[in-house]
Amino acid sequence: MKTLVIGAGAAGLAAAQDLQKANHQVVVLEAQHRVGGRIRTDRSFAAVPIELGAEFIHSSQVPTYPLPAQFGLRTHYFNQQEDTLVRLPDGSLRTIAQVGCQERGYNNIRMVDWPAASGEESLAEYLQRNQLSGQKIPYKLQEYISDFDNPRRLSAQAALEFLYDKSAEEGDFRILDGYD
Numbered sequence: 001m002k003t004l005v006i007g008a009g010a011a012g013l014a015a016a017q018d019l020q021k022a023n024h025q026v027v028v029l030e031a032q033h034r035v036g037g038r039i040r041t042d043r044s045f046a047a048v049p050i051e052l053g054a055e056f057i058h059s060s061q062v063p064t065y066p067l068p069a070q071f072g073l074r075t076h077y078f079n080q081q082e083d084t085l086v087r088l089p090d091g092s093l094r095t096i097a098q099v100g101c102q103e104r105g106y107n108n109i110r111m112v113d114w115p116a117a118s119g120e121e122s123l124a125e126y127l128q129r130n131q132l133s134g135q136k137i138p139y140k141l142q143e144y145i146s147d148f149d150n151p152r153r154l155s156a157q158a159a160l161e162f163l164y165d166k167s168a169e170e171g172d173f174r175i176l177d178g179y180d
C-alpha cells in the first residue's frame, strides 16, 4: 500500500516509521527545507548544541524516554523545576518551582488550589475567566503554552492536568549531543 504522510516532525516521522514496518510504501511531504518541525538544534555558534525547540525528556514516564538508549545517545539528568533559576524583573533569582506559585505564598505548585476548568473550555477562555494574564499565569503553564500551541486551541483541563503532573518532580533528561 502507498501512504503519504504530511509533515516531517516527530509525529510524521514516527508514523512513517510504523507504516514502513507494516510494509507500506511511504512518502513524507515536508513544507520546510529540513525535518524535525518543532525540534531544532543549532550548532552554529556555541561549543555545545543549543536547542531552539524541544530540549528535554520529561521524566521516565514519557514515550520518548527509551529512545536515547535505543539509539546510543548520552543523556544528562537534572531537575528542571528545582535546578533551573529564573531571573525575575526585580533581579532576584528563583527556581521554576518557586516562580510557579510564589505570588500565592506557596512553595510547591501542586499545593495551589487553581480554579477548576469548566467543561470543554479552552485554556485561553480559562485564563480570561480567572483573570490570569502576564506574570499571574503560573510559570509551568507559560512553559506549556510555549511548548505546545495557541491557548485558544489547548484544552484547559489538559493544561491543569499538566500543572499537577507528578512526573515533573522526577526530573528531566537532556540529550547531550542534541535533540535532533
Ligand SMILES: Cc1cc2nc3c(=O)[nH]c(=O)nc-3n(C[C@H](O)[C@H](O)[C@H](O)COP(=O)(O)OP(=O)(O)OC[C@H]3O[C@@H](n4cnc5c(N)ncnc54)[C@H](O)[C@@H]3O)c2cc1C
Binding pocket: 006, 007, 008, 009, 010, 011, 012, 029, 030, 031, 032, 035, 036, 037, 038, 039, 052, 053, 054, 055, 056, 057, 058, 064, 146, 147, 148
Ligand atoms: C520552544 C519549544 C520547547 C519544547 N520543549 C519540549 C521539551 O523539552 N520536551 C518535549 O517533549 N517537547 C517539547 N516541545 C514540544 C515538541 O517540540 C512538540 O510536541 C513536537 O516536536 C511536535 O511534533 P509534531 O510532529 O506533532 O509537530 P511539528 O514538530 O510542529 O511538525 C509538523 C511538521 O509538519 C510540517 N507541515 C505542517 N503543515 C504542512 C503541510 N501542509 N505540508 C507539508 N508539511 C507541513 C511542518 O513544517 C513541521 O515540520 C517543545 C516545543 C517548543 C516549540
